[in-house]
Amino acid sequence: MNDGKQDRRSRRTRETLIHALLELIERKHYDQISVQDIVEQANVGRSTFYAHYGNKDDLLLSGLEHQMELLVGQITLGGTGRLDFDTRAFFQHTRGHYEIYRTLVWGAGFKLLVEDGQAMLSAKIEARLAALLAGRPEPSIPLPVLANAIAGVLLVLLKWWLDNKSPYPPERMDAIFQQLVMGGVRSALP
Amino acid sequence: MNDGKQDRRSRRTRETLIHALLELIERKHYDQISVQDIVEQANVGRSTFYAHYGNKDDLLLSGLEHQMELLVGQITLGGTGRLDFDTRAFFQHTRGHYEIYRTLVWGAGFKLLVEDGQAMLSAKIEARLAALLAGRPEPSIPLPVLANAIAGVLLVLLKWWLDNKSPYPPERMDAIFQQLVMGGVRSALP
DNA sequence: GCTAAAATATCCCGTAATGGACAAAAACGA
DNA sequence: TCGTTTTTGTCCATTACGGGATATTTTAGC
Secondary structure, three states: OOOOOOOHHHHHHHHHHHHHHHHHHOOOOHHHOOHHHHHHHHOOOHHHHHHHOOOHHHHHHHHHHHHHHHHHOOEEEOOOOOEEEOOHHHHHHHHHOHHHHHHHHHOOHHHHHHHHHHHHHHHHHHHHHHHHOOOOOOOOOOHHHHHHHHHHHHHHHHHHHHHOOOOOOHHHHHHHHHHHHHHHHHHOOO | OOOOOOOHHHHHHHHHHHHHHHHHHOOOOHHHOOHHHHHHHHOOOHHHHHHHOOOHHHHHHHHHHHHHHHHHOOEEEOOOOOEEEOOHHHHHHHHHOHHHHHHHHHOOHHHHHHHHHHHHHHHHHHHHHHHHOOOOOOOOOOHHHHHHHHHHHHHHHHHHHHHOOOOOOHHHHHHHHHHHHHHHHHHOOO
16 A cells, blocks of 8 residues: 555545545445546546555545544644634534535445444544643543543534534534533543 | 656646646736746646646647647538538637636737747648548648638637627627638638 | 346556756845 | 845656556346
8 A cells, every 4th residue: 555645646646536536425325436436537547546545435434534633633722721622614514515424424334434433533532632631630531431422422413413404504513512512521621 | 758648647647737727827927827836736746747848838838739629629520511610619618717818818928829829720720621621622722721811810809809808708709700711711612 | 047247356567756856047135 | 236045947766656457246137
């Protein structure tokens, strides 16, 4: 497999492939998209695909991983040491690419999302929290538990939102999230 | 220089570079766009650029060449052997990318357009006509003269149209072109 | 069920793209 | 005017991509 970080070609190819998959998802059902379709849409060779990803799911997870990293980047430490987590952009983006995420939640991608996606998001949140809180005293709730809870609530909220055709605006969903968990999370921090 | 036709990478890189230039033209003046800007916008390495094009003008001409080939492809032979040249899509496209062509006509690209572009378009029209009329008796006006006239009128019409802020719709411009030269051209064919 | 077509997955070799270095020219400000 | 910075071309070793070929599996039609 290629490195994917150093060379510009690698990065570009990966972006192209992910973009191609997202384009296709907007048009047809996830599990009837073939690797063939993807490489044609992306205009790259077959072997190039397999040099980067093992299969279709691998590519999708990688795409989700990228989104998750953006999301987790929203976890910040205010000047007063207060922990913030702005999820407004996340819900906004989700609505902007409504069809994509609906396909994921309802289609075959859902299994991926709950099985691997939840674990992946949880791990990323935990890493982010650990980095931000480095040097501070231990929180009263263990970090893995905290991270897992945050990830779980976020995904559950998202699923409900999509299932019910996103009746509330992203701002409202963010507010709900804040009210639901962020207070509790902060109470666990010194 | 690379071949540019066989390998998918070459074709894709060229398309990417042309696309990048067109994007930049919509934002800033042609002659203050650097090769640097182009490769950054296109996300390709410097050396890659020079592997394909000698300089900025070279790239622009290549882009124009591509458009011209689409345009010349509109020269067709009807079922009755009647020569047709539909320029509606051409004027439409020009209006669709108004800023690009205005910059070309008014900016530093203009010198290129009249000096090399006219000759290039003329040559392409001539080649197309020769291919279509192969096997027929000689036209009463020599092919190079005919082709040059068509190219000239087309560019003159275009320049006037842009200079006067395209007062007429593309359909009208096409009609004018038809009335102006296509009758005469057909009268020269057996 | 059987067959043909399409998609998967893995290999290799030739080739295009990369990034970095370099000298030279142009653009820019002090 | 002179020095600084940016851009321009050109070169090269390294690396990723393309496009076959291949064997295997999946899908679709009959």
